[in-house]
Amino acid sequence: MAxxxxxxxxxxxxxxxxxxxxxxxxxxxLADRMGTMGTGSxxxxxxxxxxxxxCVPDTVVPEVSRQFAGYRGIWLHCAGALPLDVLSDHExxxxxxxxxxxxxDHAPSLSETPFLVEGCSGEVTGMIRQLAGSVSAxxxxxxxxxxxxxxxxxxxxxxxxxxxxxxxxxxLEDQGIDRxxxxxxxxxxxxxxxxxxxxxxxxxxxxxxxxxTMDRHLEMLKVYPEWEKLYTFISRDIRGNPREKxx
Amino acid sequence: MAxxxxxxxxxxxxxxxxxxxxxxxxxxxLADRMGTMGTGSxxxxxxxxxxxxxCVPDTVVPEVSRQFAGYRGIWLHCAGALPLDVLSDHExxxxxxxxxxxxxDHAPSLSETPFLVEGCSGEVTGMIRQLAGSVSAxxxxxxxxxxxxxxxxxxxxxxxxxxxxxxxxxxLEDQGIDRxxxxxxxxxxxxxxxxxxxxxxxxxxxxxxxxxTMDRHLEMLKVYPEWEKLYTFISRDIRGNPREKxx
Numbered sequence: 001m002a003x004x005x006x007x008x009x010x011x012x013x014x015x016x017x018x019x020x021x022x023x024x025x026x027x028x029x030l031a032d033r034m035g036t037m038g039t040g041s042x043x044x045x046x047x048x049x050x051x052x053x054x055c056v057p058d059t060v061v062p063e064v065s066r067q068f069a070g071y072r073g074i075w076l077h078c079a080g081a082l083p084l085d086v087l088s089d090h091e092x093x094x095x096x097x098x099x100x101x102x103x104x105d106h107a108p109s110l111s112e113t114p115f116l117v118e119g120c121s122g123e124v125t126g127m128i129r130q131l132a133g134s135v136s137a138x139x140x141x142x143x144x145x146x147x148x149x150x151x152x153x154x155x156x157x158x159x160x161x162x163x164x165x166x167x168x169x170x171x172l173e174d175q176g177i178d179r180x181x182x183x184x185x186x187x188x189x190x191x192x193x194x195x196x197x198x199x200x201x202x203x204x205x206x207x208x209x210x211x212x213t214m215d216r217h218l219e220m221l222k223v224y225p226e227w228e229k230l231y232t233f234i235s236r237d238i239r240g241n242p243r244e245k246x247x
Numbered sequence: 248m249a250x251x252x253x254x255x256x257x258x259x260x261x262x263x264x265x266x267x268x269x270x271x272x273x274x275x276x277l278a279d280r281m282g283t284m285g286t287g288s289x290x291x292x293x294x295x296x297x298x299x300x301x302c303v304p305d306t307v308v309p310e311v312s313r314q315f316a317g318y319r320g321i322w323l324h325c326a327g328a329l330p331l332d333v334l335s336d337h338e339x340x341x342x343x344x345x346x347x348x349x350x351x352d353h354a355p356s357l358s359e360t361p362f363l364v365e366g367c368s369g370e371v372t373g374m375i376r377q378l379a380g381s382v383s384a385x386x387x388x389x390x391x392x393x394x395x396x397x398x399x400x401x402x403x404x405x406x407x408x409x410x411x412x413x414x415x416x417x418x419l420e421d422q423g424i425d426r427x428x429x430x431x432x433x434x435x436x437x438x439x440x441x442x443x444x445x446x447x448x449x450x451x452x453x454x455x456x457x458x459x460t461m462d463r464h465l466e467m468l469k470v471y472p473e474w475e476k477l478y479t480f481i482s483r484d485i486r487g488n489p490r491e492k493x494x
Contacts, residue, residue, distance in 0.1 A: 058452075058460055081460040099428065100448055102437050106442065108435045114428050140428075145467075149422045150429075150463045153480075156415035157429045158436045159451035161408040162377070165487050166445035168403035175396045181346065181361050181387075182397075182404045183441070188348050188355045189405045190437040194430070195353065198413035203348055204406035205305075205328070213305055213328040217399045220392075226484050231402075231479060237473050238410050 001078060001102045002055035003030055005135075008110050010034055012134040020045045022064075042067055049073045051131065054087075055097070062086050074124055080151025082116050083144045094119035094128045094199070097147055098136070099160045110135045116142040116150060165226055206235035248325060248349045249302035250277055252382075255357050256282055259381040267292045269303070269311075289314055296320045298378065300343070301334075309333050321371055327398025330391045341366035341375045344394055345383070348405045357382045363389040363397060414474055439481050453482035 002019075010016045021027035024040025031038025033233050039045065045068070054077045056064050061077050065087055067225075075093040077086065088094035100113040115132035117139060119125030125141060132135040132139045141151065165186065169179040192201045205213040214235060249268075257263045263283050268274035271287025278285025285293065292315070301324045308324050312334050315322075322340040324333065334340035347360040363378035364386060366372030372388060379386045389397065409466050412433065416426040439448045452460040459484060468475040 001375055057455065058457055063296075064419060081463050083414055100432055101439065103439060103443075103448065103450070106439070106440075112431050116433060125404065137399045138431075146424060147289055148463060148467060149418055150469055151425075151426060153415035153418045153429055153462075154432055155464065156411045156418070158432050159449065159453060159483050159485065161410040161433075161436055162440070162445050162449050163481055164407040164411060165440055166449065167407075168400035169445055171396055171400045171403070175393055176396060177393060177400075179444070184355075184359050184361060184385075184402055185347055185401055185405050186408075186437065186440060189408055190433065191334075191355075192348065192350060192353070192431060193409070193412055196350075198409050199427070200407065201350065202409050202413065203350070204402055206306065206406060210305055213398075216328050217402065220395060220399055226487070230480060230484060233477060234410055236405050237477060240473070 001098070001214075002053075003052065004102055004110065005055060005078070005098070006030060006034060007107075008135040011121060012035075012132070014051075015133065017049055018045055028184045045071075047071050051076060053078065055202070058082050066091060074119075074127060076128065080116070080147055080154065085121065087155050088120070092120060092124050094124050095144075095147065096128055096132055097151070099150060099154055101154075111137055116140050116147050118143055118147065167230075171224075202238060204238075206238040210237055248345070249300075251349055251354050251357065252283060252300065252302060252345070253277060254324070254354075256378075257283075257381040261298075261378070261381065264296055265292055292318075294318050298323060300325065305329050312336060321366075321374060323375065327363070327401065329394055331367065332391075335367070339367060339371050341371050342391075343375055343379055343395065344396060344398070346401055348401075361385045361387060363387050363394050365390055365394065380407055380488075416473075449485065451485075453485040456486055 006016050006019065015115045019027045019031040019036060019038045021040060027038035027040055051074050052071065052073050052075045054061055054064060058081060061079060061082055065075065066089060069089055070157040071159050075087045075090040076096045078096055080097045084095055095097055095118040097116040098113050099116060100108050102108065112138055115136045118124065119128050129139055168182055172179045172181060217231060218228055222229055253263050253266065263281055266274045266278040266283060268287060274285035297320050299318065299349045300321050301308055301311060305326045305328060308326060312322065313336060316336055321336045322337040323343045325343055325430055327344045331342055342365040344363045345360050346363060347355050349355065360383055362383045364372065364375040364379050366375050376386055385470055415429055415489040419426045419428060464478060465475055468478055
């Protein structure tokens, strides 16, 4: 995420003066790519930047932030699940959270990525809005509880859908069947979601309460006890949701 | 599914002589659209067709098949989870299963949809292969247990991913947040799956074992006790899968 944000802010005209990372190597790699300074030493980080962007794992944000106590500028974290006030040791601070999944090999388009922003004051919020607006057309002012709800929704929409696909691929692989066989149904699943709500798009044995088919699946899942439980649980939840009974 | 198959077989040059449905109305609606005969009466179904395609819910396939005892031609069901031999009352029979999700308002492309076929003899299998090959470039000979595994994988890849997205949309809606906010991350999730295996694409708090974030999510999920359990369960399964620990 650090890489994608830094490159996009630079492209949109912001001067990126320093890349700091707890791992000096990765700081220098990105800094080289951007033609700027990279360091693994806190002392070398300029004390007078306009913005300090913390792109580190959620769990270390408070600790890294504390190490920079007394630095000026606006301190921002990029975490959906962290409260605004984890940065309250600083004078001016806020949140810049891109609702997106990042991977090393590929840069998702930030211009359509929703950025959720929150600042410690109206003035700071306005500045973060402007910063986010320089890379994305989709910027939302959102307080900590709402941002957490969005982050949670993102986990279901990304991590958990991905895990369902992983299980599907593993079942195929274990049977010696090409995992690409499900690519067309995956594509159609996602195209459907752009046309209608998920609750209206639902099909399948759980929706129809087709016990025979579900029993055949469960029999096959006996070799995967965890997935057998998961199957039962999700099917019950689909069945229990009256909004998902259409077909 | 009946509609999509009938229209596609007609387009590829097969003559569709009769649409039978237990509901006369829906038989006539489709028959009108195709310029052929529609009926709700078994006695009006021609006894000498080349193929009889059973596109009815899995649970009623055996019953409907029995009602046509003695009819000639090749009898086919279209169900992923039904064994070949539910049609063994007929002389020649088989399976033609399109691995796809169908909806009323939209025709998914059948030409890229994998068709899994199985016949009661080598000769019949060859004929079903040819029939399927007239609408799809992707035809696989697959026996009953393998087809069931593919069908099960399809449930995870379609029904269960869809349900995860439903939960995400419901959480947003309940907070008064636009459900379209997750559209870009959904798109990226699916684009990632075309580039890499799901196990390699996984990210998020469960993969990182970020307990703090998971606890914040669980706190928020207290108003949805079923989804709280689901969250815990899926997160544990992601965490337990060493192939999904990358980020």
